[in-house]
Amino acid sequence: MATEVLMPRQGQSVESCIIIGWKxxxxxxxxxxxxxxxxxxxxxxxxxxxxxxxxxxxIFYPDDADVEVLKVIAAIGEPGEDVSALxxxxxxxxxxxxxxxxxxxxxxxxxxxxxxGQNTADREQTLDQEEGRPSSLSSVVSPPSSDPSGKVSPRAxxxxxxxxVNISSVVGSGPEGRVIERDxxxxxxxxxxxxxxxxxxxAAGTAVPQAGSGxxxxxxxxxxxxxxxxxxxxxxxxxxxxxxxxxxxxRGVRKVISGRMLDxxxxxxxxxMNTSADARTMLDFRAKCKAxxxxxxxxxxxINDIVLFATVQTLVQxxxxxxxxxxxxxxxxxxxxxxxxxxxxxxxxxxxxxxxNRLTLRQLSAEAxxxxxxxxxxxxxxxxxxxxxxxxxxxxxMGIESFTPVLNKPEVGILGVCNIQPKPVxxxxxxxxxxxxxxxxxxxxxxATDGAPAARFLAALRQNLAAFDILLVK
Amino acid sequence: MATEVLIPSEKSxxxxxxxxxxxxxxxGYVMAExxxxxxxxxxxxxxxxxxGVCLNWGCIPTKTLLNxxxxxxxxxxxxxxxxxxxxxxFDLSKAMSWKQEVxxxxxxxxxxxMKKNKVTVVNxxxxxxxxxxxxxxxxxxxxxxxxxxxxxxxxxxxxxGADQIHVMTSTDIxxxxxxxxxxxxxxxxxxxxxxxxxxxxxxxxVDVIEMLDEIIPFMDRGQAKEFRKTLxxxxxxxxxxxxxxxxxxxxxxxxxxxxxxxxxxDVVLMSVGRSPNLADMGFGEAGLDxxxxxxxxxxxxxxxxxxxxxxxxxxxxxQLAHSATRMGEVALxxxxxxxxxxxxxxxxxxxxxxxxxxxxGLTEEQAEAAGHRIESAQLPLTxxxxxxxxxxxxxxxxxxxxxxxxxxVLLGVHMVGAGVAEMIYGAAVMIEAELxxxxxxxxxxxxxxxxxxxxxxxxxx
Numbered sequence: 001m002a003t004e005v006l007m008p009r010q011g012q013s014v015e016s017c018i019i020i021g022w023k024x025x026x027x028x029x030x031x032x033x034x035x036x037x038x039x040x041x042x043x044x045x046x047x048x049x050x051x052x053x054x055x056x057x058x059i060f061y062p063d064d065a066d067v068e069v070l071k072v073i074a075a076i077g078e079p080g081e082d083v084s085a086l087x088x089x090x091x092x093x094x095x096x097x098x099x100x101x102x103x104x105x106x107x108x109x110x111x112x113x114x115x116x117g118q119n120t121a122d123r124e125q126t127l128d129q130e131e132g133r134p135s136s137l138s139s140v141v142s143p144p145s146s147d148p149s150g151k152v153s154p155r156a157x158x159x160x161x162x163x164x165v166n167i168s169s170v171v172g173s174g175p176e177g178r179v180i181e182r183d184x185x186x187x188x189x190x191x192x193x194x195x196x197x198x199x200x201x202x203a204a205g206t207a208v209p210q211a212g213s214g215x216x217x218x219x220x221x222x223x224x225x226x227x228x229x230x231x232x233x234x235x236x237x238x239x240x241x242x243x244x245x246x247x248x249x250x251r252g253v254r255k256v257i258s259g260r261m262l263d264x265x266x267x268x269x270x271x272x273m274n275t276s277a278d279a280r281t282m283l284d285f286r287a288k289c290k291a292x293x294x295x296x297x298x299x300x301x302x303i304n305d306i307v308l309f310a311t312v313q314t315l316v317q318x319x320x321x322x323x324x325x326x327x328x329x330x331x332x333x334x335x336x337x338x339x340x341x342x343x344x345x346x347x348x349x350x351x352x353x354x355x356x357n358r359l360t361l362r363q364l365s366a367e368a369x370x371x372x373x374x375x376x377x378x379x380x381x382x383x384x385x386x387x388x389x390x391x392x393x394x395x396x397x398m399g400i401e402s403f404t405p406v407l408n409k410p411e412v413g414i415l416g417v418c419n420i421q422p423k424p425v426x427x428x429x430x431x432x433x434x435x436x437x438x439x440x441x442x443x444x445x446x447x448a449t450d451g452a453p454a455a456r457f458l459a460a461l462r463q464n465l466a467a468f469d470i471l472l473v474k
Numbered sequence: 475m476a477t478e479v480l481i482p483s484e485k486s487x488x489x490x491x492x493x494x495x496x497x498x499x500x501x502g503y504v505m506a507e508x509x510x511x512x513x514x515x516x517x518x519x520x521x522x523x524x525x526g527v528c529l530n531w532g533c534i535p536t537k538t539l540l541n542x543x544x545x546x547x548x549x550x551x552x553x554x555x556x557x558x559x560x561x562x563x564f565d566l567s568k569a570m571s572w573k574q575e576v577x578x579x580x581x582x583x584x585x586x587x588m589k590k591n592k593v594t595v596v597n598x599x600x601x602x603x604x605x606x607x608x609x610x611x612x613x614x615x616x617x618x619x620x621x622x623x624x625x626x627x628x629x630x631x632x633x634x635g636a637d638q639i640h641v642m643t644s645t646d647i648x649x650x651x652x653x654x655x656x657x658x659x660x661x662x663x664x665x666x667x668x669x670x671x672x673x674x675x676x677x678x679x680v681d682v683i684e685m686l687d688e689i690i691p692f693m694d695r696g697q698a699k700e701f702r703k704t705l706x707x708x709x710x711x712x713x714x715x716x717x718x719x720x721x722x723x724x725x726x727x728x729x730x731x732x733x734x735x736x737x738x739x740d741v742v743l744m745s746v747g748r749s750p751n752l753a754d755m756g757f758g759e760a761g762l763d764x765x766x767x768x769x770x771x772x773x774x775x776x777x778x779x780x781x782x783x784x785x786x787x788x789x790x791x792x793q794l795a796h797s798a799t800r801m802g803e804v805a806l807x808x809x810x811x812x813x814x815x816x817x818x819x820x821x822x823x824x825x826x827x828x829x830x831x832x833x834x835g836l837t838e839e840q841a842e843a844a845g846h847r848i849e850s851a852q853l854p855l856t857x858x859x860x861x862x863x864x865x866x867x868x869x870x871x872x873x874x875x876x877x878x879x880x881x882x883v884l885l886g887v888h889m890v891g892a893g894v895a896e897m898i899y900g901a902a903v904m905i906e907a908e909l910x911x912x913x914x915x916x917x918x919x920x921x922x923x924x925x926x927x928x929x930x931x932x933x934x935x
Binding site: 195 | 813815817881882883907909913
């Protein structure tokens with residue numbers, strides 16, 4: 001009996017992973033624990049190891065396929081064994097053959113997903129018991145990747161993904177406007193037939209329009225978003241964009257970012273305040289750290305670490321900014337779980353330093369570095385990317401003088417750190433001195449707090465940064 | 475008033491007619507029939523005969539004459555297949571009267587369909603006054619929608635001597651009463667080749683003078699060459715040549731190498747193309763957007779004027795009767811508020827010469843130019859038992875198919891050989907449905923038929 005290789009579940013919020021590349025071919029001999037392929041969630045990359053030794057009898061999804069977790073992606077066994085029964089119905093080979101039998105299977109797996117969703121809900125309930133009513137702390141701390149409202153049943157989500165329906169366009173008829181399977185079916189109703197090649201492509205995850213350009217409105221290959229190069233060329237020529245065009249399907253991290261950013265800008269009352277802090281103490285301290293003997297292990301402390309530390313210490317005094325805005329209530333947190341924006345090859349990621357207020361500067365510096373490296377290398381655990389209470393984003397190294405950070409909803413504040421510039425400061429005895437200043441751009445949600453408290457937080461932060469060494473005395 | 479523009483379909487604007495159609499060719503009369511069937515009040519205006527050029531001076535008369543010529547050729551070839559005949563002769567006047575009978579029968583059929591579907595037919599020359607208004611004679615008709623289906627006419631280039639009586643257009647030559655001894659065909663397109671095939675098969679000496687390097691410009695290049703070589707046993711082709719003058723019966727032309735040459739001919743057929751009928755109907759005054767190639771329309775056949783549509787040859791999009799018919803249907807669906815568009819990627823075409831030629835979809839050159847990575851395959855029709863039995867070992871013919879190598883989707887089908895015009899619609903179905911080669915391989919074809927070669931060639935890809 002051949003052994004199934006499953007797409008592993010990486011953290012509770014991960015529903016599917018993209019296969020970046022197979023490291024083995026069908027027919028290869030593998031040993032248990034050998035890496036079979038590399039996969040990417042919307043947040044990180046990792047390797048799938050072989051669960052058994054034997055021959056790779058079947059690889060069921062090609063590179064770049066987006067596969068639901070716990071689906072069979074490959075089979076390992078003795079040469080000659082029949083693995084056709086293990087091949088999932090949505091794998092690329094026979095994707096257009098959606099028999100009733102396979103529907104049944106899907107229903108079963110949907111049932112499982114429902115069950116695990118139930119477990120999560122139970123856990124949430126325990127967490128929130130002291131508040132008297134079951135709510136969804138964890139869904140707030142770790143909002144679902146692509147759907148901001150979160151009110152979509154797993155079955156509906158599955159069907160929508162399978163048929164290429166844009167879930168955000170579906171009006172929900174379930175409890176509290178939850179989108180259920182029936183709603184997706186209704187959205188599918190009236191949708192034109194797909195030609196055979198279009199169906200194959202749609203099964204691979206391309207969005208499908210309601211009607212196409214073919215006979216009787218039939219949806220043809222060219223009608224799918226990711227169109228053939230010649231049609232891009234002609235469409236582009238028609239729109240007066242001569243030259244070659246690179247079309248990038250929006251998925252993975254990009255999709256998550258776009259969804260969250262739009263949600264943030266559409267659903268909060270955010271605004272930004274700019275100020276700057278005297279940076280002499282920070283620069284001085286940084287120089288001292290750098291010059292310190294190696295065994296002190298402070299050489300790696302950067303200006304950014306100093307800002308993170310000062311921010312965390314200031315936040316503890318301003319719980320209105322270390323908070324979540326949830327529409328019907330505000331949650332203020334005693335501890336600071338600090339999100340740090342990291343520029344990675346896959347796009348923006350925000351790993352979270354847990355209990356940042358309980359860390360020393362050196363611990364904070366080390367933790368920030370560890371998380372940033374993991375995010376850049378794509379090895380970060382998905383659960384490390386959720387659960388922040390406030391975020392810091394630093395564009396100072398790129399010479400940015402001020403900007404408008406976008407809130408990481410439902411967080412109430414995000415601090416943008418800018419570059420250090422000399423600023424003329426009038427001397428008491430007359431004359432002007434140029435003093436290096438660090439630019440700070442704070443975006444906050446006016447729903448949750450007001451301009452004056454936000455300004456007071458900035459003023460306190462400015463003072464803490466200017467007299468940074470005092471902060472270290474505890 | 476605004477709702478009228480938005481929902482032109484069901485709400486009648488109060489005009490006398492829902493739809494006024496100018497021109498009763500295969501675009502206009504089919505649209506009139508369908509619209510009448512849907513209960514629309516339709517006015518169809520025709521200046522000559524119902525059926526237009528197609529029925530009266532084009533598709534139908536040429537096919538009737540070519541059928542007579544085919545009978546003649548088959549009779550002559552009959553001994554090869556075990557049938558002895560006496561002397562085989564061709565009676566032009568008999569062929570011509572059969573042609574006329576066919577035309578009149580079909581014309582009567584259209585008249586009946588118009589009555590049955592309550593279409594008002596008016597005979598006369600139309601003048602387009604403005605959106606909604608069309609004048610015929612003294613009377614002004616008003617319609618919520620106006621459809622211009624005025625067709626096209628043979629284009630006669632300004633060559634000295636082109637105005638002589640024996641220099642004929644396709645319309646003129648359909649009424650000749652004596653067989654010429656020799657014929658020069660200027661223009662190697664569909665019309666020129668069909669007449670060249672007709673006259674040469676009846677023993678007339680035929681020369682074709684074509685400006686381009688190959689005949690039938692939209693044909694697959696390989697098959698065009700193969701086709702021309704088949705015709706060459708009876709027709710002389712002068713390719714890459716430009717006619718400079720027609721002095722009496724002497725056609726003078728400049729050959730490809732620059733040499734001045736001439737051919738003597740009893741009759742000269744001018745078949746260099748057709749131009750849209752746009753003049754003297756008030757189009758310019760009404761503000762309609764058009765140029766010498768035709769009236770500009772969108773995919774729903776709408777012109778720049780509200781509720782004014784144009785269909786068929788007059789749009790310059792495609793000079794095929796069935797294109798015109800389809801355009802009329804698209805215009806009607808648009809008027810009725812039904813979503814439709816005129817797709818041009820799967821319009822089949824055919825040349826009814828001996829052998830026939832037909833095609834649908836892209837040629838290799840077009841597919842490559844469109845950015846496809848292609849694969850193609852070709853098989854001779856003699857692969858088919860039926861074709862071999864009926865056409866002999868040397869029966870000319872082949873089917874070529876072109877697919878997209880990345881998606882396996884069928885892009886084009888090209889055919890040469892007896893009867894291929896009857897099977898090209900199958901290719902149109904496959905291309906419209908965007909079938910892949912592997913899908914087509916599952917379709918069953920009857921045996922023994924010539925069409926089986928189509929199936930075989932799919933398996934050789």
